[in-house]
Amino acid sequence: MPKRQVEITAPSGYAATLAAVGEQYGGEDIYAELGENDRCLVRIVCETNVVQTIIDATHRAMGKDAHWRLTILPVEAVVAPDQRKPEKDPEGRTFSFRGRSAPREEILQAVEKGTELDADFLVLVVLSAVVAAVGLISDNVAALIGAMVIAPLLGPNLAFAFGVALGKQDLMRRAMLTNVTGLGIAIFFSMILGNMLGGPFQSIEITSRSLAGYDTIALALAAGAAAVFSLTTGLSSALVGVMVAVAIMPPAVVLGLMLGSGDMKSAGGAAILLAVNIVCINLAAQIVFVAKRISPRTWSEKKASQKALWTNFSAWVVLLGGLATGIYFAGW
Incomplete structure (x- = not known):
């Protein structure tokens, strides 16, 4: 499935919160760093179909007052060791007409x-x-x-x-x-x-x-x-x-x-x-x-x-x- 990289810049006090959002809502690779001027950068690599959930969760976590920006970037390829566990119950999958969908902002x-x-x-x-x-x-x-x-x-x-x-x-x-x-x-x-x-x-x-x-x-x-x-x-x-x-x-x-x-x-x-x-x-x-x-x-x-x-x-x-x-x- 296609992947996206979600980059969020925000006040440094939100770094842990944003990283937790990525972990909770399907982020596969999460990176956070503190920068200058009391700002932070959080990168979340995830599948396209969870980007919308991460965006909505970020809105809820940040509120209206915080000065933040979210950018969505396409990911052409990911090279990493395959650490996925084999599925025990492949028959348990459910069909969703929604399928994969780009986020509404994109x-x-x-x-x-x-x-x-x-x-x-x-x-x-x-x-x-x-x-x-x-x-x-x-x-x-x-x-x-x-x-x-x-x-x-x-x-x-x-x-x-x-x-x-x-x-x-x-x-x-x-x-x-x-x-x-x-x-x-x-x-x-x-x-x-x-x-x-x-x-x-x-x-x-x-x-x-x-x-x-x-x-x-x-x-x-x-x-x-x-x-x-x-x-x-x-x-x-x-x-x-x-x-x-x-x-x-x-x-x-x-x-x-x-x-x-x-x-x-x-x-x-x-x-x-x-x-x-x-x-x-x-x-x-x-x-x-x-x-x-x-x-x-x-x-x-x-x-x-x-x-x-x-x-x-x-x-x-x-x-x-x-x-x-x-x-x-x-x-x-």
Whole structure:
């Protein structure tokens, strides 16, 4: 299982307390030293799935007044004599759906990058829209896959779902703004391109993204869940496959092209496909975050987050039901 090194700097009087926290909650290697200015440094090497417990225990031990800082570092490898005792009862193991999960602070730092509405984000949106438009119009699958990978639209959706899980209104607002801005730019740019080219567009790639079916819902739900699993377990390489499996940029570009060329029927199909992908990503992400027990640290924060969690969950379910009904009556 992946390991992390937790480093805590604090007033020297807390050195023994922090070392005891590491020993009590699964630290495999604990080191404490006293430094200058009445400060101490405590290093705890542990498995990833106990980092969250150590962080929460550190919060309780330090209180609000102490000046301290906790840093989480990845551990590439550990070389040491194997001193583990053989397990006497391997059949006694219990399965936990939660599995291994990165601590909420580590996930938060990762998803916050997806909410940054800066020049880099805007440039990536425009470039991915250009590449997607070229790939769609010319039936160039390689270009289309490239657009799926470089499009920065998955991050804001994962950040929004994580904000819901923690009840962080500010994170939810920033993620929503970034997502709406990115989609708006992609659709607007594609509308201009569609108006210039005039249509009709007969490529297979465009036609396939003007239709939505129940298989689309299943794919989007599975890919959304996979995105969160890869995020919480630290397997970031798997996100590339998710980006291709449930891409947001291609249907957004098709929607713009169809609106610009005046093909309202195809635009409606692309809009439904785009909505299905967004709704399913968020719904699946929230389900996995709950299953992984990703929640605020304190009881009061947990209680406050429940309202946002159930409100958003209910809204996504209702939206998905409406989209499924629309697909049924459209006969796709």
